[in-house]
Amino acid sequence: MDRLALSLGGIGVGMLACIVAWVVFSRYALGVTPRWSEELPRMILVWVTFFGVISGFVRGSHFQAGIIDLLIRPGLLRRAVGWMATAASAVFLAVLFVTGWQITGFTWHHATTALNLPGGLFYLCLPIGAALSLIGLLARSGS
Secondary structure, rough: OOOHHHHHHHHHHHOOOOOOOHHHHHHHHOOOOOOOOHHHHHHHHHHHHHHHHHHHEEEEOOOOHHHHHHOOOOOOHHHHHHHHHHHHHHHHHHHHHHHHHHHHHOOOOEEEEOOOOOHHHHHHOOOHHHHHHHHHOOOOOEE
8 A cells, every 4th residue: 555655646746747847838938827737736736645644654654753752661651652643543534534525525516617627536635545544554553
């Protein structure tokens, strides 16, 4: 799952770089700004961000700054705090999944301005990212 998320994120970053380069070139060299110049890069950026979130949860590096290791000695208390952090993350991801699914359903029939795509495509990354992150989190904590 981590490799897939990183690969899709890398492809998205590459696409984003090419699109932004084209928009800058077309705006300043050709004098024409593509109609989709804000909408498409924004959608790609949002999706790429959630692919990164998935990878962070799978690797166990998300929201981890090492402060617990500095403040709490190895042992039962550190494991308990780690477990509470995992539980809090799981609850957050479950809430994000449910609310993301609701927002996606509510906005799916709204068309985007420039590309005339379903508006829910912007929000679909919420339930997908949350579900895959939760799977990665639970798989990591179970091993």
